[in-house]
Amino acid sequence: MNINFLAAVMILALTGAFLPVINRVFRISGILGAIISSIGYVVSLFLVIISDQGRSILNSFFVTDDVSRLIGGMVLVASWMTMLVIYWITEKDKFVNELIGALMISTAGALLLISAENFVSLIIAMELMTMPTYLMVLFAFDDTSLEAGVKYFFNGALAVGFMLFGISLLYGMTGSFEFAALAKNLFKDPLVALAAVFIFAGFGFKLTAFPFHFWGPDVYDGTCPGVAALLTGISKSAAFIGLMRVIYEAIPVISKEFTLILAVIAAVTMTVGNLLALAQKRVSRILAFSSVAHAGYTLVAFAALSVPVSVTGILYHSVAYVFMKTAAFLCFAVFLFIWGARTMDDYKGLGRREPLLAALFLIFLLSLAGVPPMAGFISKVFVFTAAVDAGMTWLALIGLLNSAFSVAYYIWIAKQMYLEEPTLDKPINDSPKKNFVLIPLAVMAVLLIVLGIWLTPVLNASAVYAAKVGF
Template sequence: MNVNFLAAIMILALTGAFLPVINRIFRISGILGAIIASAGYVLSGFLVLLSEKGGTILSNFFVSDGVTQLLGLLILVASWMTMLVVYWVTEKDKFVNELIGALLISTAGALLLISATNFVSLVIAMELMTMPTYLMVLFAFDERSIEAGVKYFFNGALAIGTMLFGISLLYAVTGSFEFKVLAKELFKDPLVLLGAVLIFAGFAFKITAFPFHFWGPDVYEGTCPGVAALLTGITKSAAFIALMRVIYEALPAVSENFTFILALLAAITMTVGNLLALAQKKVSRILAYSSVAHAGYTLIAFAALSVPLSVTGILYHSAAYVFMKTAAFLCFAVFLFVWGAKTMDDYKGLGRREPVLAVLFLIFLLSLAGVPPMAGFISKVFVFAAAVDAGMTWLALVGLINSAFSVAYYIWIAKQMFLEEPTLERPVNAPSNKKFIVVPLAVMAAFLIVLGIWLGPVVNVSHLFALQVGF
């Protein structure tokens, strides 16, 4: 059993669980809560770094390999930076420590999810990741957040219920929940195909893929932007990795029957996401529909599952996505807190008001658009190359066209910030420690630039995983 990886998850989860208790007993300040949470992140990251590659956890329920180590570290860094921004934005709220605690527990669930090798452990990890976010979506507790919370809860329940139904059908056929056993014992049977469809549908809800994307923009707009950053970046990247394990480790033979369907879903998802993003006026909804489009880009790699390069595409896009989408929403959160900027008109001239923050936001937007040398560009190169290698050049072309569409609304935001005259005269809030908030965003920008130049870590891990699953 890999004690280090399990200990990292337990420390993170227990820190999150006891932080509200400590706050209730000792009435600690928000800054002390952020320090305690940061200590939990640092210790968990150190243990993940020391975890053994190839070790099993809890009798093959979870595994610690290169994927869990690399993506686990990236998720921890992204979540830590998210926590710092969330604390900064909600410092004066009396429930800020409860919000930070829920974030820690959800991140622990994300670490479990990317390491799950059994359908029982996968469902448990997914619920551990999702349950705290139900509370987080309701954090503002106003009319819009309550509506978002209700939508998110019922769609989340529908997703996990659909997935459980599919898993039960596979168990009825094989008598096992373990991925490796399922891969050996599954055979062509209507129940197997139906079970796989239901499991894929459950994941489609989680990653906001068409036609299960409709809840995403409403929830992301209705909740706090810091919470939306967690939902769109960290939890979706973890769901991508979990789906990758299911497809390549549990259902490889069955998944081959769905390549065209996955390709079609990828094309429709990114097209719908980009077209709807172009029609939006609110920056939060632009970023939300952009998240739908990026689910489509990742599905291109899933559709190309017959070639090993698809693994690299999935891993690289997940690694880049966890930073660029999370950070983009965090920038929106800061602009909203300081200037009350919600619509495109509000962003006019903000590059002059907040030059450093605006430049960081531009970096994240360029990475989302796939502009070199950002990690978003490299991830799209691998995704489209995988489609070409798999004989689906048409899908790669659709992806390229959609990437061109997406540049329009990303550059539109940049134009409003840097080339227009300011419309907002005074900030809504003028915190004295404004310079502090640049640090976590700059860390995320640095990761995106490094991942866009230094390809070795993700590529090497993807090659090892491809060999592990039989390529």
């Protein structure tokens, strides 16, 4: 790992760890906490950008390459913008600095996860990313968030339990924690294959892939929407990259049956996610089941791992997803804070009441639906192209049908905002500073549009990684 990248992780984690302490000692305001956090984010982002310079350490545990720099930068920007929105929504809460601190520590774990080079560093990074979110889910401390917290804790424990059991089996059979040990011994001993199944089951929980998706919508709907933005966008994008490193470095193209299993899981995941999203009345649950569907889209690229364009599909979808899903939940959070809007009926006429916020929400919805020129469209092009190139045209067709089908509920939200008469009379929290919250959302909207036109950064990173894994 490059020492600058490690310094970025340490600065982010230490800023998050000491922010609640500073708050307790000096009784700082929420805005001062946001300023201190922003300094930590800016310094960390700068260090990630220059992490191609300087010496390397811990090379057997973590790697710093074009993928970790690209995704790390995007994760930091998305987390920074999330912090600003969360601060604006929860400014008057006395625990806001604790919440922001937990967000920063979790983001530091995400940076380590995208750099993990063996199973020990992978599980440590994943737990560093996950542990703070257990507290964050409970932030509201009402009955709904308590239920969400219990479900999230037990399913998170189940996920790490599966992974640890698989890793222990692998170590017992091979004596190694390296990714390559799995590939060398997968078909030599049935227990190694069983270890692979448990490891991927753990990832299935993290990604809310079928049949491990059942906890996701309840947790995303029950917790604070700002926390849901972290769980659905930032954490899952980091988990996509962690799984990519495991699959491409631990299990290269050695089994047609393995790719077929991934293809079936991808097809079922996106279909189930879209069908259940269409049946929802609460916007948060629509976005939650949409998150399940997008896990399926990404798994399409994983299933096509025999072709190099699959790497591009995974990276592009991870980059687009971290912004469009995070920002969509943040828009929902702002609408909920200002208007108390939860259901589809509540969104009627909000396009007239909040024209700028509604326009930004529409951009994120269109990107999720895969409408050009958004990054979400380009990512789906690469994902489905990978499936066709790998000889799985049937999977690409299922993906295209699901993508077209998903437009229905995204457009449904837009219809409610722009074509219906308002049902909510007046805001429940109207602030003269509310236009400030549009700035972080606008930053993510601009990045989605830019990344939908400027493909070079992702294409270059994917080409380097594809060459590294033997394409």
